Amino acid sequence: MDVSTRLGQLPTEILEIWHAHRLPVIFSAISLIAAIRLIQNARRKREKLSLSPVPISPAKKDEDISLPWQLEGRTEKQELDLELRAEDSSPPLVQQRSRVPKTVKGVKLKSGQKQAKDFDHTTDKIQPLIFFSSLAGTTEVFATKFAEELTTWIENTSELPSLLKPELLDLSYIEYDDYFISPPKTDPNTKYVYLVLLPSYDIDTVLDIFLENLQETHNDFRIDTAPLSGLLGYTVFGFGDKQGWPTEEEGFCSQAKQVDKWLAKLTARKRAFPLGMGDVKGAAQERLNEWRLGVQEVLAEIAAGKGLGDGVAGSGDAVESDEEDIEGVENSDDETPVSTKARRPQKLVRVDDLEDLGRMINTEEPADSAPLAIDFTTYKSKLKTPAVVQLKEMVPTSSPTHASLTKQGYSIIGSHSGVKICRWTKSALRGRGSCYKYSFYGIASHLCMEATPSLSCSNKCVFCWRHGTNPVGTTWRWVTDAPEVIFDGITTAHYKKIKAMKGVPGVRAERFAEAMRIRHCALSLVGEPIFYPHINGLVAIMHANRISTFLVCNAQHPAQLEALIPVTQLYVSIDASNKDSLRKIDRPLHRDFWERFCACLDILKKRRFEQRTVFRLTLVKNFNMADEVRGYADLVERALPGFVEVKGVTYCGTSAAGGAGITMENVPFYEEVAAFVEALAEELSNRGLHYGIAAEHAHSCCVLLADKERFLRDGKWATRIDFEKFFELYEGGGEWRPEDYIGGDTPEWALWGNGGFDPRDTRVWTKGKNKGRVIVGGGGVGSEKAKRQGVETVGPGGMVLDGAGVVEI
Numbered sequence: 001m002d003v004s005t006r007l008g009q010l011p012t013e014i015l016e017i018w019h020a021h022r023l024p025v026i027f028s029a030i031s032l033i034a035a036i037r038l039i040q041n042a043r044r045k046r047e048k049l050s051l052s053p054v055p056i057s058p059a060k061k062d063e064d065i066s067l068p069w070q071l072e073g074r075t076e077k078q079e080l081d082l083e084l085r086a087e088d089s090s091p092p093l094v095q096q097r098s099r100v101p102k103t104v105k106g107v108k109l110k111s112g113q114k115q116a117k118d119f120d121h122t123t124d125k126i127q128p129l130i131f132f133s134s135l136a137g138t139t140e141v142f143a144t145k146f147a148e149e150l151t152t153w154i155e156n157t158s159e160l161p162s163l164l165k166p167e168l169l170d171l172s173y174i175e176y177d178d179y180f181i182s183p184p185k186t187d188p189n190t191k192y193v194y195l196v197l198l199p200s201y202d203i204d205t206v207l208d209i210f211l212e213n214l215q216e217t218h219n220d221f222r223i224d225t226a227p228l229s230g231l232l233g234y235t236v237f238g239f240g241d242k243q244g245w246p247t248e249e250e251g252f253c254s255q256a257k258q259v260d261k262w263l264a265k266l267t268a269r270k271r272a273f274p275l276g277m278g279d280v281k282g283a284a285q286e287r288l289n290e291w292r293l294g295v296q297e298v299l300a301e302i303a304a305g306k307g308l309g310d311g312v313a314g315s316g317d318a319v320e321s322d323e324e325d326i327e328g329v330e331n332s333d334d335e336t337p338v339s340t341k342a343r344r345p346q347k348l349v350r351v352d353d354l355e356d357l358g359r360m361i362n363t364e365e366p367a368d369s370a371p372l373a374i375d376f377t378t379y380k381s382k383l384k385t386p387a388v389v390q391l392k393e394m395v396p397t398s399s400p401t402h403a404s405l406t407k408q409g410y411s412i413i414g415s416h417s418g419v420k421i422c423r424w425t426k427s428a429l430r431g432r433g434s435c436y437k438y439s440f441y442g443i444a445s446h447l448c449m450e451a452t453p454s455l456s457c458s459n460k461c462v463f464c465w466r467h468g469t470n471p472v473g474t475t476w477r478w479v480t481d482a483p484e485v486i487f488d489g490i491t492t493a494h495y496k497k498i499k500a501m502k503g504v505p506g507v508r509a510e511r512f513a514e515a516m517r518i519r520h521c522a523l524s525l526v527g528e529p530i531f532y533p534h535i536n537g538l539v540a541i542m543h544a545n546r547i548s549t550f551l552v553c554n555a556q557h558p559a560q561l562e563a564l565i566p567v568t569q570l571y572v573s574i575d576a577s578n579k580d581s582l583r584k585i586d587r588p589l590h591r592d593f594w595e596r597f598c599a600c601l602d603i604l605k606k607r608r609f610e611q612r613t614v615f616r617l618t619l620v621k622n623f624n625m626a627d628e629v630r631g632y633a634d635l636v637e638r639a640l641p642g643f644v645e646v647k648g649v650t651y652c653g654t655s656a657a658g659g660a661g662i663t664m665e666n667v668p669f670y671e672e673v674a675a676f677v678e679a680l681a682e683e684l685s686n687r688g689l690h691y692g693i694a695a696e697h698a699h700s701c702c703v704l705l706a707d708k709e710r711f712l713r714d715g716k717w718a719t720r721i722d723f724e725k726f727f728e729l730y731e732g733g734g735e736w737r738p739e740d741y742i743g744g745d746t747p748e749w750a751l752w753g754n755g756g757f758d759p760r761d762t763r764v765w766t767k768g769k770n771k772g773r774v775i776v777g778g779g780g781v782g783s784e785k786a787k788r789q790g791v792e793t794v795g796p797g798g799m800v801l802d803g804a805g806v807v808e809i
């Protein structure tokens, strides 16, 4: 075979060989590739391992740290990281002393530590300030007595001329910033000692706000870590109840302990005397007396120029500071104590917003790979992640608040909603008259349910009949119930309460039957309905069930107000005409309460053509009535509400009200309310605003002003509501105006001057004292007319006055 022939056969032979051996060949090739990949992977893993950082020894780390004044050219973030790492280098003395592993915290940059101002006992004065907080009045009583006894001691101790008379300050009335960002700056020769008396509450109260404020001040990078170090000293006394909270572990005086701890930080350990604690059901007075004697001794020593003493437990020296540090580490909310912080010039990082700082720290890993625990969660609650925050129930079933509310007739639904049958509902069931909502708007009280999805509020109004035990807070941080659950719960509880009226003498059968179909819901009661995060869901369910909604808000939540879906009638409580007065009467928890209030007015103005808007003024004599007409007119001019309801405050007669400074003296007579309304109407008219006095309900001490251009129809007041039309418009989904669901004319008997009592109902005088009535009070157009028409005039708080005394109706 020649070469050319053999070459011609070669492909065929190769093909044959391939067919004969292809399987082993393919298998070998795959095995080879797999082996190579495995070897490569193994090599890569080893390389990665070898790249992991060598654990940094303390010595090595210290070398790494650049001091702040060497940071030129670095980014803010780099500077901050280095600051944080520098904080990690605690002095050896403290490291040795720590009995637990130290958690190193990032510290926001603060300006240099202020040392305590020098005190010259020969020239300077000592001003003791006694701060107290009291929700139910107990602490106030103790604090007042304590202040009196301390004053007597000072006055009788002639060798202490530098000691000034103590001042008693209610934490609810002062601006925290005036006292807890730095000591008051009055006379440079006056130095302060803070004496703080506090109860403890394991529910959300204003005390939490105070604590949060102290904490925020300490953590605010713009303020010194120890801004109160200029104080001569401080000490705290706590009141608690050992029956409910037997031991400190179980919460006895827990909040006083926390305040004591934060003040230690803010004052750079100026604790003048150890924390005192008294059991209000036990020997509180004896403990307080002992504590007072100790405080007196300390004051005498300071006055004698001996300061707080050295090296003694409770003196605030380094040993004690370390104790506190350890406690803080255990609690995971502490920081490196002032005494152990690296003392070096601080370079301020420019951060436009505190949140920016939090973001920077939380999102970027430190350059140093050594673990660095950073706790900034406490100064800005927004930074808390839901996973970390332990959600509590607002009103747990086992809480005293729950027990107290239930006793008062409230049904608590879930853990934050409530419903209560109103006295006017009972009255209407018995044919004895409805509340002003019937006279003004046509809401029969037996068809109306009063409820709230949030028992908590962000105000602590002096006239709130539940202050003292109601939860308060500025943010919603509780377990949240679904709107469906709340709706089912409140309606079921309401019907149950109506049914319970079945056997009550005088209940009219037809009204009882009607009452078994709720038509209206007043979302007010107590607390703050728009605080509930799903308020829109709840309102929508109400409307779907053809229940009209009257929602009252406290003008402290502009964002929620803006987002609220239209309700049948939207109220904003206007409890004062100016900032100062509002602070005194509403005692708001929000520091920017006035800005929030004004923002809500602007929202109300914007939304006045979507729904009926109402200003609710509650007049409290000596608080928000005198000389405030012009101020209220300013607010009306700003928001232009459709209606202004003016109501005299109702006296709740509890010790809580007394504690807040409200007595019967503060309850205006109806004639005073009437005179106020007339003055307001005149002021509005002088400004070219078209409001007129439309209706009254003397029994609730309530008068209605309305916008004449919108609710005066053919010369007749038309303040009532066409509820069916409202639902039609709502369900139609298009645009509508409040004028589109105006009902019939305001009935004659409800008009201003006619008293406001539905003649179809029966007036029943309690204890049958309707004979020989003497009309007390009276005055103003309304009451004059009322007198002429034989309507009795009511006294303070809806009390009818007669010759025989006060008869409640």
Ligand SMILES: Cc1cc2nc3c(=O)[nH]c(=O)nc-3n(C[C@H](O)[C@H](O)[C@H](O)COP(=O)(O)O)c2cc1C
Pocket: 133, 134, 135, 136, 137, 138, 139, 140, 199, 200, 201, 202, 203, 239, 240, 241, 242, 244, 245, 251, 252, 253, 254, 280, 400, 401, 469
């Ligand atoms: C709802 C509620 C919660 C309380 N929580 C605590 C508590 O956690 N620890 C405690 O020691 N006492 C607690 N107490 C008891 C109060 O601190 C005590 O009654 C105190 O005297 C109240 O002071 P004040 O009402 O005058 O402000 C609580 C009382 C109530 C009503």
